[in-house]
Amino acid sequence: MxxxxxxxxxxxxxxxxxxxxxxxxxxxxxxxxGGWTTVLDAAAVTTSAAVAxxxxxxxxxxxxxxxxxxxxxxxVATDGRLRPGNLREFxxxxxxxxxxxxxxx
Amino acid sequence: MYLYDELDRxxxxxxxxEFRDQVARRLSGELSEDEFKPxxxxxGVYLQLHAYMLRIAIPYGTLSSDQLRMLAHVAxxxxxxxxxxxxxxxxxxxxxxxxxxxxxMADLAGAGxxxxxxxxxxxxxxxxxxxxxxxxxxxxxxxxxxxxxxQHLTLHPEFSFMPRKFKIAVGASxxxxxxxxxxxxxxxxxxxxxxxxxxxxxxxxxxxRTPFLAKTIKPFLHKRDVLSYVEAVLRTYNQxxxxxxxxxxxxxxxxxxxxxxxxxxxVEAEWxxxxxxxxxxxxxxFAEIAGRxxxxxxxxxxxxxxALGEAxxxxxxxxxWMGNAVANHRIPGYAIVTLSxxxxxxxxxxxxxxxxxxxxxxxxxYSYGEIRVGHEQNLVLPHVAQRDLAALxxxxxxxxxxxxxxxxxxxIISCPGLDYCSLANARSIPVAQEIAARFxxxxxxxxxxxxxxxxxxxxxxxxxxxxxxxxxxxxxKNGEEFxxxxxxxxxxxxxxxxxxxxxAVPFAQVADVVxxxxxxxxxxxxxxxxxxxxxxxxxxxEPFKERVYATR
Amino acid sequence: MPLVNAGHIVEDRYVRLADEAPLPDxxxxxxxxxxLLADASELLRHAAPIGVVxxxxxxxxxxxxxxxxxxxxxxxxxxxxDGRAYSQARLLREQYGFRGELRATGEVLRDQFLFLMRAGFxxxxxxxxxxxxxxxxxxxxxxxxxxxxxxxxxxxARRRQLSAPKRDTFAAARAAFSAPPSAQGRLAAHSGAGxxxxxxxxxx
Numbered sequence: 010m011x012x013x014x015x016x017x018x019x020x021x022x023x024x025x026x027x028x029x030x031x032x033x034x035x036x037x038x039x040x041x042x043g044g045w046t047t048v049l050d051a052a053a054v055t056t057s058a059a060v061a062x063x064x065x066x067x068x069x070x071x072x073x074x075x076x077x078x079x080x081x082x083x084x085v086a087t088d089g090r091l092r093p094g095n096l097r098e099f100x101x102x103x104x105x106x107x108x109x110x111x112x113x114x
Numbered sequence: 115m116y117l118y119d120e121l122d123r124x125x126x127x128x129x130x131x132e133f134r135d136q137v138a139r140r141l142s143g144e145l146s147e148d149e150f151k152p153x154x155x156x157x158g159v160y161l162q163l164h165a166y167m168l169r170i171a172i173p174y175g176t177l178s179s180d181q182l183r184m185l186a187h188v189a190x191x192x193x194x195x196x197x198x199x200x201x202x203x204x205x206x207x208x209x210x211x212x213x214x215x216x217x218x219m220a221d222l223a224g225a226g227x228x229x230x231x232x233x234x235x236x237x238x239x240x241x242x243x244x245x246x247x248x249x250x251x252x253x254x255x256x257x258x259x260x261x262x263x264x265q266h267l268t269l270h271p272e273f274s275f276m277p278r279k280f281k282i283a284v285g286a287s288x289x290x291x292x293x294x295x296x297x298x299x300x301x302x303x304x305x306x307x308x309x310x311x312x313x314x315x316x317x318x319x320x321x322x323r324t325p326f327l328a329k330t331i332k333p334f335l336h337k338r339d340v341l342s343y344v345e346a347v348l349r350t351y352n353q354x355x356x357x358x359x360x361x362x363x364x365x366x367x368x369x370x371x372x373x374x375x376x377x378x379x380x381v382e383a384e385w386x387x388x389x390x391x392x393x394x395x396x397x398x399x400f401a402e403i404a405g406r407x408x409x410x411x412x413x414x415x416x417x418x419x420x421a422l423g424e425a426x427x428x429x430x431x432x433x434x435w436m437g438n439a440v441a442n443h444r445i446p447g448y449a450i451v452t453l454s455x456x457x458x459x460x461x462x463x464x465x466x467x468x469x470x471x472x473x474x475x476x477x478x479x480y481s482y483g484e485i486r487v488g489h490e491q492n493l494v495l496p497h498v499a500q501r502d503l504a505a506l507x508x509x510x511x512x513x514x515x516x517x518x519x520x521x522x523x524x525x526i527i528s529c530p531g532l533d534y535c536s537l538a539n540a541r542s543i544p545v546a547q548e549i550a551a552r553f554x555x556x557x558x559x560x561x562x563x564x565x566x567x568x569x570x571x572x573x574x575x576x577x578x579x580x581x582x583x584x585x586x587x588x589x590x591k592n593g594e595e596f597x598x599x600x601x602x603x604x605x606x607x608x609x610x611x612x613x614x615x616x617x618a619v620p621f622a623q624v625a626d627v628v629x630x631x632x633x634x635x636x637x638x639x640x641x642x643x644x645x646x647x648x649x650x651x652x653x654x655x656e657p658f659k660e661r662v663y664a665t666r
Numbered sequence: 667m668p669l670v671n672a673g674h675i676v677e678d679r680y681v682r683l684a685d686e687a688p689l690p691d692x693x694x695x696x697x698x699x700x701x702l703l704a705d706a707s708e709l710l711r712h713a714a715p716i717g718v719v720x721x722x723x724x725x726x727x728x729x730x731x732x733x734x735x736x737x738x739x740x741x742x743x744x745x746x747x748d749g750r751a752y753s754q755a756r757l758l759r760e761q762y763g764f765r766g767e768l769r770a771t772g773e774v775l776r777d778q779f780l781f782l783m784r785a786g787f788x789x790x791x792x793x794x795x796x797x798x799x800x801x802x803x804x805x806x807x808x809x810x811x812x813x814x815x816x817x818x819x820x821x822x823a824r825r826r827q828l829s830a831p832k833r834d835t836f837a838a839a840r841a842a843f844s845a846p847p848s849a850q851g852r853l854a855a856h857s858g859a860g861x862x863x864x865x866x867x868x869x870x
Contacts, residue, residue, distance in 0.1 A: 031141070033211035034165035073143050076161060095593050097532060100541075101163050105533035107461055107543040124810035132807045136777070144796075152747060153777055235747065265812040271781035272756050275749025352753045353725075387761050 018058045018065070023083050025052040025091070026064045027101070028075035036101045037075060039068055045075060049102050050091045054083055115178055115484050116261050117406045118226045125268070126223045129230055133157050134216035141213065156236065156274070158229025159215060162536050166210040169232040170222060174242040174260040174284070175203035175487040179474040182485055184225035186470035192218045197470070199455060199463045201527060201578055202281070203241045203487045204232055208534050236274045237267040237348070240282045243291035244488035247409070248496045250444040253303045253311060256286040258404045259340065262395075265403070266341055273348050277355035278363035280348065281320075288607060293489060295319045295327045295609040296581060298365045299347055301340070312336045317347060317377070318369030321575035326366040327609050331378035337400075339385070342393040346385035350377070410482035410497050415447025417500065425504040431518075432507050434556065438518035440503065449500050451481075453493040453515040454525065458554050462528040462546050463491030465515075472513045480506045489578075490527055490566075492520060522559040523567060523632065524550040527578060531571030531588065532595075538571035540588025540595035540621070545569055548625040553632070562632055565646045568603070581605040583647045584631060585612040586624065595621040601631070601658055602650040615659045619666060627662050634661040668798035671767075671789035673805070675798050680717055680738060696740060699724065702732065710735045719771070722750040726757050733764050741787075743772035752785045759786035779804045784811070 026039040030047075037045040038052030046052060055061050061080050068078035082094025093099040100106060118126075133153075140150040158169035170185070177185075185205055189197045192214050193207040200206055210218065222228060231238055240260040247255040263282065267273060273280075285292045286303040294300035300316040313335040319328030335343050351365045354372075369377045426433040441450040453473065456462050465473070477485045477495055480502045486494035493515070498506060510516040519525045526549060529535065531542030546569055553559050568582030572589075579585035585600035597619055600612030619627055638657055639649045650658065669678045680694045685701050689712050696717040702709060709716055710732065717738030720729060729739065739758060741751035751770065758764040769789040770782050776797035782790060783805060792798040 029161055029165075032213045034161055036164060072147060073141075076147050096595065097163075100533060104164065105543070106541065107533050107547065121810050121812075125808065125812070128808045128810060149775065235749075268812050269781075269808070270813060271784040272749070272752040274781055275747050275752065275778075349753050349756075353750055357748060357750075391760070 018062045018080060020056070020058050020061055020080065021082070022094070023054050023056050023085050023091075024061050024080045024094075025049070025054050025083050026061065026068050026078055027052075027081045027098075028068055028078035031072070031074055031076050034076075039064055039075075039078075043067060043071075049083070049093065052083075052091060054085065054091060115176060115408045116173070116257070116403075117408060119406065122265075123223075123226065126226065126228050126230070129157070129228060129269075130216065130219045130223045133219060137212060137216055152234060154212075155233040156231065157219070158232030159210070159212070160233060160536075162208065162534055163532075164534070165208060166212050166215070167534070168207045168210045168215065168218065168229055169200070170205050170207075170227055170229050171232050171239045172203050172205060172227075172487050173264055174240060174246065174257045175244050175489075176246075176257060177485045177487065178225075179477040179483040179485065181225045181227055182470050182474040182477065184222060184227060186467040186474070188218055188222060189467040189470065191221075196464050196466045198461070198530060199465065199487050199491050199493070201489045201491060201529070201576060202239050203244070203489055204239055205487070206530070208530070230268060233279075234274070235276045235278050235280075237270070237280045237282060240264050240267075240284060241292060241297075241489060242284050243287070244486040244492075244494045245291060245441070245450055245496065246286065246486075248443050248445070248448075248450055249287060249291075250442055251289060252286040252444075253305065254286055255407070256284040256292075256301075256303060258400075258407055259301065259303070260284045261407075262400065262403050263341070263344060266344075267348075273352060276348070276352050277357045278360070280351070280365065282344075290605075290607040290609075293578070293581065293605040293609075294607075296321055296325075296578065296605060297328060298351075299344065300328050301335075304334075306334050310336070313340060315343065315347075318366040318374065320364050320366040321578060321580045322364070323361050323573050324367065324370075325575070325580045325611050326370060327611065328366075329369065329374040331374055331381065338395045339389055341395060342389045342391070343381070343385050345388065345393060346381045349384055350380050354380070410484075412445045412448065412497070413499065415499055415501065417446050419447075419501045422500050422503060429504075431511075432504060434560075435507055435511075435516055435518040436503065438522070438560075439516070439520045443497075447500055449498050449503060451495040451498045451503070451506065451510075452488070452520045453495065453510060454517040454520050455492050455515060456519055456525045456550065457514050457517050458524075458550060459547065460514075461543050462526050465493070469513050469515060472509070473515065476506060476509055490521075490525065492525070518556060519559055521564045521566070523553045523562050523565040523628075524559055526550060526567045526569060527582070528569040529571050529576035531569070535571060537574055538588065539573075539590040540571050540597065542569040542571040542577060542586075542588060545586065545588070545597065545621070545624050549628050552625050552629055561642075562635065563643070563645055565632075566605075567628070578605065579603075580611045581609065582612060583650070584628065589618055591618065597621065597624045599624075599627060599631075599662070601655050602647060604647060613655050615655050616663050623666065627666075630662050631658055634658050667791050667793065668795050669769075669789055670792050670798050670801050673802055675801075676789075680715070682719070694737065696738065699728075703728070706732060717767070717769075720754070722748065722754065726754045726762065729758075730762060733758075733762055733766075736764075736766055738767040738769060739764065740769040740771050740791075743770060743774055743778075746773040746775050746778055752781065755782075755786045776800055776804045780808060784813075 030037045038049055040046050041053040068075055081098050084092040084094050093102045136153045139145040160167040194209045198206045242256045242260050246257045280298045282299045283292045283294050283297040284301045285294045296319045301313040305311050315332040315335050316328035316330050355368050356362045439452045443449050477483055480498050481495035482497045486496050526546040528542045528546040532538035533541050533543050566583045568577045568579040569586040570577035570579040579587050581603040585603050587598040589596050599615050603612030604610045635646050638653055668675045680696045683695045683697050692714050694715040699718055699720045702718045715737035719740040722742045741754050743751050768787045770787045771791040774790050774792050
């Protein structure tokens with residue numbers, strides 16, 4: 010069975026590498042310098058499958074900081090800022106969409 | 115209420131120490147995630163969308179008030195101030211930090227709570243009926259048997275790496291409140307023709323991608339043989355269950371592939387070899403466990419004290435709650451009280467730390483310090499004197515757990531879904547909230563009567579949608595959330611899988627669809643007291659299907 | 667891959683033999699199950715100990731005719747999550763009364779040591795050297811066990827477990843779980859399992 014590191018990635022638009030932080034499970038995104046950020050907008054974005062593959066491979070061996078890394082779609086707004094590329098990524102970046110009864114309606 | 119002894123406490127403490135070491139080895143990098151993952155799963159630690167999730171076992175759904183206070187403490191100290199009660203009588207915390215887990219688990223261990231075997235390919239929390247020990251119709255308390263089996267299967271060296279998870283339920287009444295037939299293994303206490311008490315043994319139930327109802331493989335098993343028979347079932351599964359495909363690995367597939375008869379033969383052969391060995395139940399062993407169950411010293415009280423009737427007449431809201439959330443108790447003068455965790459606008463099954471603490475205090479005051487967790491994601495105070503009901507209700511009402519919607523359309527059973535869970539395809543909680551909002555009018559809800567809606571955010575079916583009177587399954591189509599609707603499922607002794615009524619509908623239409631179904635029921639029912647699920651059985655799904663899809 | 671036996675890292679005195687290779691005189695060998703089934707009588711005339719490595723997807727009942735003659739049975743954990751060999755081990759010990767050395771091989775990791783010992787294994791081919799060195803510590807983690815002891819009487823067994831000194835957990839772990847062959851086990855007559863004595867540990 011092909012290792013995920015060897016599988017050819019196919020991407021259909023701009024993507025980032027995302028994971029969960031090892032210590033607390035928080036959603037993190039890989040920065041261009043190889044570090045991690047909780048802010049989507051600060052993530053390294055690419056449209057190249059090869060580059061994404063490289064970033065993912067690097068993330069996968071970064072086992073002291075990140076768990077469960079994968080490539081996630083993003084949308085690039087007209088002002089250049091990054092937005093989540095689908096509902097799951099939206100929920101990961103902004104939190105549960107449920108009504109909190111403690112919030113005033 | 116089972117009291118831990120030194121042995122139980124020692125085992126949990128040692129487990130905490132072992133996990134502390136495993137976390138340290140992961141944080142230092144000595145263990146890779148691949149090596150660590152099954153270890154953390156064996157302690158109930160999942161990695162979810164936003165954070166780690168910790169699932170704590172509540173054996174057969176029974177909690178002491180001190181344990182509930184400890185859960186409140188964990189919610190406050192290590193989480194975001196609330197917890198979620200699940201369809202398997204467990205509790206989940208959704209915002210846990212790995213680095214703090216050893217501390218949280220040490221705190222929990224102090225109250226006899228743990229996450230052992232709430233995940234992993236082992237035997238999970240053994241569930242029973244939330245009215246166990248107090249229901250008028252039960253033969254004897256199934257929880258003692260659940261505890262006996264729980265102990266035997268905790269950290270059992272042979273059954274910790276099975277093909278897949280294994281879920282056991284124990285029941286003790288003809289009316290099944292524990293959803294026995296959707297379990298991998300179910301044991302139902304009953305009396306045979308000779309007046310002996312034993313177990314009906316059912317295997318191979320389970321929901322998910324290939325739902326099955328359990329089949330009876332042994333109509334009567336003597337109590338003496340329960341541990342050896344359970345081992346025989348597990349050994350057969352461990353050896354012959356499929357390990358090549360995660361979707362085909364549960365025992366239900368093995369039973370289906372072999373046929374129930376051939377499976378039963380295999381188990382019987384294994385069982386005959388071991389039944390007279392060390393697992394034959396020593397009555398002294400059973401007595402020791404049974405002896406550590408504490409029952410209340412009930413007072414001698416009369417049913418229907420006059421003050422109760424007066425209070426009902428004086429307060430319409432109290433009267434409405436009495437008619438909905440209070441059930442008969444096997445002891446005269448007492449009652450079983452259900453606390454609805456499905457308030458308007460809330461998340462089904464959630465309770466805040468403040469609520470948990472208040473409920474713990476009320477349990478001390480009115481329920482001999484005991485609380486139960488039901489698979490419908492509500493709580494129960496099992497030992498309430500009828501004379502205390504009015505005072506209790508006022509207190510429950512003040513903390514928001516007295517919505518009189520128990521068993522009604524707004525008492526929705528829902529998994530956490532895509533808002534929390536990394537397995538989900540679609541959200542479930544907002545769907546539940548919207549449906550509940552449409553049916554917030556209690557008169558309408560009462561008119562519709564007993565109506566179970568079950569919502570799952572993915573095919574893993576943690577919301578038990580297959581056995582909902584109305585079942586709702588979230589799926590993903592082209593990046594959008596869609597929902598399949600099933601009708602006519604049942605989780606009781608007359609268990610049935612629901613039937614799909616048509617193509618999946620988008621998120622925005624689900625509540626409309628439920629309204630259409632409810633309207634159709636009101637028109638189709640033969641009498642006001644014909645239950646929704648009985649109407650569906652009588653008419654079939656066609657009239658509902660027509661109504662729902664006429665304009666879609 | 668270090669071999670741990672009775673808590674210590676030891677040299678493996680057995681040689682794994684390829685199916686076509688001739689039996690070396692006086693050398694303890696481990697052969698495949700296939701070879702044993704094909705060739706049992708010839709092999710069992712071999713003067714030195716014979717062991718067999720048995721696949722985890724075949725019933726151990728097939729080994730029944732040779733259990734008295736086999737000195738060692740190696741069972742396999744292809745992945746640590748594949749726990750079939752735990753059942754095979756218990757069947758061999760408790761129903762078939764196998765008294766030789768039971769060895770675990772494959773993906774054998776530290777966090778499974780205690781389960782392995784309590785399921786009846788004597789020796790472990792441990793995947794990581796560091797884990798082998800940590801054997802005593804790993805096995806010493808637990809002093810409390812729910813499952814029945816050799817005596818079968820749980821209350822007494824529980825008290826015995828509680829009072830057992832923590833240092834001696836290896837022996838406690840072995841004794842606490844592996845039950846003697848049941849007099850009514852499938853092969854009561856075959857392996858001379860009428861006696862109620864406890865298991866004897868393998869001799870190397």
